[in-house]
Structures are given as C-alpha cells and as structure tokens.
Amino acid sequence: MNPGTCSDRQIFMVGLGGQGILLLARALAVWAATTGREVITSETHGMAMRGGTVTASLKVGRYAGPLIPPGAADVLIGLDEQEALTHLPMLRQGGISVVNAATDTGTFSHVVDAAGVARSLGAPGSINMIMLGIAAQVLGIDRADMEKIVEELSPARAKRANLKALQAGFDCGAQ
Amino acid sequence: MSTHTRASAATGKHGKKAPEILLGNEAIAHGILAGGANVVTSYPGTPASEVCTTAMSLASQRNLPVHVEWSINEKTAVEVAFTNSITGRRSAAIMKQVGLNVASDPVISAAYMGVTGGLLLVVADDPGPHSSQTEQDTRLFAVHAKVPVLDPMSPREALEMTMQAFEFSERYKTPVILRPTTRVCHARQLVEPPDIKPLDRRPDFRKDPSRWAATPGPRLVLHRELNAKLREIEKHPWARPRLVHGSGNTDLAVVSSGVACAYLLDVVAELGRRQDLSIYKIDMPFPLDEHALSSLTERHSRVLVVEETEPVIEMRFINRERVSGRMDGTVPDAGELTPDVVARVLEEFTGARAPERTMVSAKQRRPSLCAGCSHRAAFYAVKRALPGGIYASDIGCYTLGLNLGGVDTCLCMGAAVSQAAGFFHAFKDAPAPPPIAAIIGDSTFFHAGIPPTINAMVTGARFVLVVLDNATTAMTGHQPTPATGGMTNDFSGRTLSLEEAIAGCGVKTIRVHDPYDVTGFADVVRQAYARTETEGVTAVIARHPCIRDRRVLQAQTRYAMRITEDCTGCGLCVREFECPAISVMDKRARIDASLCVGCGVCVQVCPVKAIAAEVES
C-alpha cells in the first residue's frame, strides 16, 4: 500500500473503549489521504467507549459508504486479542491481521505483545500507538511521515509519549 | 480535538482550501458557520454532540461574531434559535433524535409561523440503536411537523446540504431539518472546508401578532399558508428521485436515501457495477414530489425501497403493487441497515447472489462504568442504605449502574424523578412500601429534572433524590453544565449550583457528600431518606469529579491495591460493585493493575476486608 501504488483498501480496527483506537484510525486516515486517494472512515462513539467493544473502519479508494461488510477487510488491526478473534470474520480470505496478543497461537498473520511493550515503556495506555507503529511497518508506511502525522494529531501533553510509543511499535514491527 | 490536520501540506492562501479529513459532525459545524448562522444552540447527545463542540471552538478560535451555546435542553435550544430567525438572522439548533421529542412543541408551532431568517435544525438519528433509547425516524417526525427534511449520505453531502439549507429556509420561509444518521455523523471524509464569513445582518423584528403570537383563529390561516409552502417546495429538485446509478431504463430500480444509498452504491460496485439496475436517491424525503416518485413504477417493472428507519418514502407510492421494502418484509422492520443487510436485501430483490459472507457474532463486550468512577461508589452506597428499594434512574454514563443493580428504570431524560413519584403513589398504600430513590446525573437534572422535582414536592410524593454530580456531561464528551459555567463561546452568563437549583424546587434537606466515602455516603442517604417522612423529597448530592479528566486522577490520592490471603472468593466485589479491574478466578479475587486507577473504594466493599490499599508515593 505504498503511496501511488495503493489500490482500494479496507482496514478494520477493533479494541475496547479507552484503548484509544480512534487516534490510531485517524492517523491512518490522514496518512491514506496524503496518497491522494479518497478516504472514508467510521468510528464508534458514545456508550460503547466506556470499556465496550469499539470498532473503526477505514476505506481507501472509490467507496461511498463508511462501513466495511463482513469478510471484506483487507487488513484487521486488533488492540485486544479476544475482540480481534470475535471480529476475525471481518477479514477477507488472505487478508492481513495485526493483533496485540501475549502469545502467538497461529490465528493471526502478525502477533505482537504490544501490551508487554507498553508496560516496558512504563505507559500501559500506549497500546494504540505501538500498534499503529507495527501496522504502519507492516503496511509499508514511511516512518517519518507517520511520526509527523502523530505529532500533529496528538494533544500537546501527549505528544512525546505518543511518539515514543509509535517508535517502539515501528521497532518491533521491523523484527 | 478541535484542530483538523490538513491532508496535504499545500494550502492556497486564497481561493480553495486544502481538503481536510472531517468527521461528519465537524463538516456540519463548518457548514453552519459558512452558511452564515449568527446563533447556534444545542444540547449534547450521541450521535450529534460534536457539531456544537466544533462550532463553539471554531467561533472562539476565529473570534467570530456568533453566539454559540449549550442550552439547558433541546426545547430551549430550538426556542432561542427560532427567535433569532424571526428577526431575519440565521440560526441552527442541534440535537439527537430523542431530543427532538423534547423540542417537539416549539418545532411544530414554528412550522406554522415560519421564519424570516434561515433556521436549520440538525437532528441526528441513531438506527441500531447504538446510543439511544429508540430508533425513531426524524423524517417521519418531519412529516408530522410539516417541516422539510434533508437526508445526507456522507459527511461531504451533509456539508453541502447544510450550507444550502439556510437559503432554502429563507426562500420558503420555513425551518428545515437536516437528518444525518450515526454513520454520517461519525464517518470521516476528505472535504473542502468552506470559507467562514459570518453574515452581517441587523436584527429586524416586524411585530405581527397574527403570526408571532397567533391565537387559534389566525392559526388556521397559518396552517393553510404552510400547506401552500409545502406544495411549492415539492417542485424543488430535492423533492424528486435523483438517478445515481444505471440508465433509468432498466427493469429493476432501487429508491433510497441517506447512508443506505452509499452502501447500495458500494454493493453494486462490488458486484461489477450491474447495469441491469437503476438506483435513485431522494435528497429530501419530505415533502416529496409524489407523482415523480410514483412514475418510477411505470418506468420500472419492480421497485425496491431501502431507507432508514421507517418506510417514509415507501408509503408515498400511490400504487404499491410493484414496490417492495419495509412494508412487505423485504427489508427488516427494525435495526440498522448495514452493508451486509443491504447486500442481502438486494440479493433477494434481484435474485443475483451476493458475495458469500460469514457473519460476525453479535457478541459485543458490554460497556461498564470506568474503573474508579464515583458513580459506582454512589450506586453501591444507595443499595446499602436503602436495601430492597426501587432505584429509578436516568440517561447518561450512569445508566451503566444497571450492571451492578443500581438502576431499575431508565425511561427518558428527567424521568428518574417523576418515576420515583410514580412508584411512591403506586406503593404508598401497600403493606410494606419499598424505599424509593431517584438517581439522576447533574446535566440530566438541569435538562428535565427540575419540573418533576417541583411536581413531586407539591403533590406529596416521598423519596430521596440522589444527584450524581461529576461536574460535566461525561457521556457525550464532557460538555459544561450550568453549575460549571462555560455554556457559551464567550463565557458570558453566571453559573447556577445544583444546591441553588434543588433548593429552588422547595427541597429542604440537601446534603452534599463524596461517594468515595461509601460508608459515610450511605449514612447520609439513610438520614435523608428518614426525613422524607416529614419533608417529602430530600436530596443528596454525590459530588466527585469525573476521573476521565486526567487532572482529576492526578489530584486524588492513588493507592496500590492488593488482595490478601483472607479473600474467600465470594465474588461480592464483582457482583455488587462491578469494578472492571476486579475479577474472581479460582476462588480468589484479583485486581488487574493495568485497569485499576487506585481509587481505593473497593476496600470498603469487601465483607472480610481482604482488599488492602497502600498510598502510592
């Protein structure tokens, strides 16, 4: 999905309320828009944000509606293993799944213990930015571009911590 | 959250601005200000809240001569906005669909009177429902109120319609409703933000009592005038089906509106842009050009109608023999029209197979009150203080108190108070009447809790009113309340404390206590309840700021929590208290350190004192 060569893509993201999935989704959307393609996203707001299931969709290319039908996502990003498992049918045959899980059970194509990385950073709330770094790495997104986007999107007091977590994500995605 | 990141660095100084990725609600806010609104009013409610938030921050950042306010409720919001619009200036009032019920009285009357300056009502629907008590369709309400309604399918279309709505409203001298649904409000899309140049219009109120203060006689004249306006509006292009796919000469046709139309276009594209199908979109489902709509059944042998949530367009076909949709069961009669539902419906209609889909199980994690939320402590303490009681509650984050058995009813905004009164009258002559509590949030109390409190006081009801005061409208994204101040973009106006408001309702006993002190709070509730015998309604304010605000968490003592050997695994802390950080496994409670915020409240819950807390340095 490099700029210029990227075709229509649908990215589905899932996690729990409070994990910060909306910032991750927004950063990817802003990045997608820089490739010059049409972008439409969908977010969960309201009651579910209190610890319930939170999903976000990003559709890049000639799409009219904001939701991704089941079995049509090219990429699934899961901030929570259980939620990723529940929503695995969203992924198309041969789609890529990037999931935060402690152990690799072979269900997903890319598994990273983002929670563990977050703990080692002393920032348990930074799973979203770590997963963004990992996903960006997997999707071939330029590191400097994404850093710039996260910097712009983050509120002043969270800038440094978000960037640090993003970089940690890029680093473990590279392995 | 009010700054929008440019999608591209290139931004022309003059002329067109670079496109930005805007949330549907942000796009609508831009449209309202670019459309020249001088007054913007709203009461927060998902999925509409971000419209006013965005308008307020744009107005203050750019120092616009616009009055933006969080009104106390939707009825007031509409009345303030409408009145600005009868002085020739432009206004917008924003709410969610159930908020329109609260505002229905002024809206229906305003339709008769009409406006001289543009009046846009943004009413967000919530098919699903995701964050609402009903799936009601504002388009159907618009038919009842005789107000034109626009149905955008995307943030971009919502922006265009918003900007055009003001001129439309002035041309026909009528209020206009924009009805986005959750999936439009909470979608992001690349849009070109329009230039915002406030309209410099002097207020001009022409006194005309036969219109602005009409008694029943002149109302009949106004009703006839309204009907004539609607017949005129039916000639507008928005009132006719617009071909968005296919040739218009096919056997099969689909008529749709709103986001369902977007899904149809996606499904058709996935199926290889089927040329044997024509798709029409209706931009304005009311008033409709019924003849243009019905002519579709002459041009096509079968017509499918796909719309959310009620068959508002479908009902209008003069002859429905060739029409299928909600009314004949082709489209499910409840629930959101998601892309897979639309695909299935289309498959049934065309006989062609849709791509194979595995369904995602509906199993979703239930939301709960945050770890460390003071509402949990308050609910737990009320249960302790009034065992076997009836807890009438209300709408907000705190409705989640039902997870721990602290919420028995939740009807609509403000009903905690009136339902408590209803329960009192139902049980007062019963052999052992249960204790009754009304548990309501601060913002909800100001919105619709004051009249029922006065009502209860003057009609002899007896219960304890517990107001959960976390100094914010937390559910919808932390809007201000009358007690916090900051209800407008220019910070004008004074504040009104809950104590003042409750005392003004005639309540004598008003106690304030921090629910983090569970035992103390339960005592206060017990004492207040004892006084209901002589005083009728007594009040306890549970005061503790919302811990979603990081500064609140930083300011309060943080404890390191530990479960000791004494734990019997009884599970009371999970069942009765339900902090998401606590779970019981293998007959032993455990606290998930990544979720626990160290509030220390659970210490007071364990019957064998197996939860230990140590102040963290």
Ligand code: SF4
């Ligand atoms: S911590 Fe206390 S309340 Fe919770 S399971 Fe153990 S004994 Fe029961």
Ligand code: SF4
């Ligand atoms: S201290 Fe107890 S009640 Fe507070 S967040 Fe932690 S587990 Fe929940």
